[in-house]
Amino acid sequence: MNRRRSLVMTAAAALFAVLLVYAIGRLQEIRTAREGMTYVVVPKRFIGAGETIAAGDLALRLVPKGVYDGEAIADIQAAAGMEAVIPLGEGEPILSWKVDRFNLFPGPNESTFQIPKDYIRSISNGIRAGDRVVVYLSGEGAASGRLFEETVKVASVKSSSNMEIDNMDDPHLLSLAEGDKERMYASRRDANGMIEYINLNLTEAQWLAIDTACKDGTNQIVIAYSPETMDAAAAAEGEEAP
Known part of the structure; x- marks a missing residue:
């Protein structure tokens, strides 16, 4: 009886040792796999271009190291408050070039002004949010x-329905982010809707200059877009960056 009990205990100890070795091996495999992985920030829902990203919209996802070559944002707080430069899909790692903290925000000493319709003589239909444009004065008074x-x-x-104007099938911001100027211009040309509000x-001085020149009705402004202003935009963004 004692011998049988001894054999059972020996077998149980051997089985436990085997299970322990297996468990340790599995833990080592998991640890090795984890060491080749890293967490990146992903949206928990679809986020449209130009939309401000809230911390509650974001989560962390484990991905293989090196896949995104350091371009993926790894801190939720670093991405929170930024604007999506292009549409972001649910669960898609957020790369640094896909977001911009100050893309459409007014710069230092600036405010956002809606230009009254009767101040405007014409607006280029190629203009989109985020562009830098040239403002001309036209009229009898100057x-x-x-x-x-x-x-x-x-x-x-x-547009008149208060919808942001863009080509929904091929957003201009996507082409801009990819550096494809020809496709970006084509998406602007193919966008539906006339610009009603801009x-x-x-700066305060710029707004006062427009208001002073146009409020009596003798002058209006022409707002023009040129692809050359993209280079001016890149230079200006570099100057504005802290």
């Missing part, structure tokens, strides 16, 4: 010419 030497940033352009990020 000589025609550039009102400002510098370009100004467009905060938003909307908001510009202006």
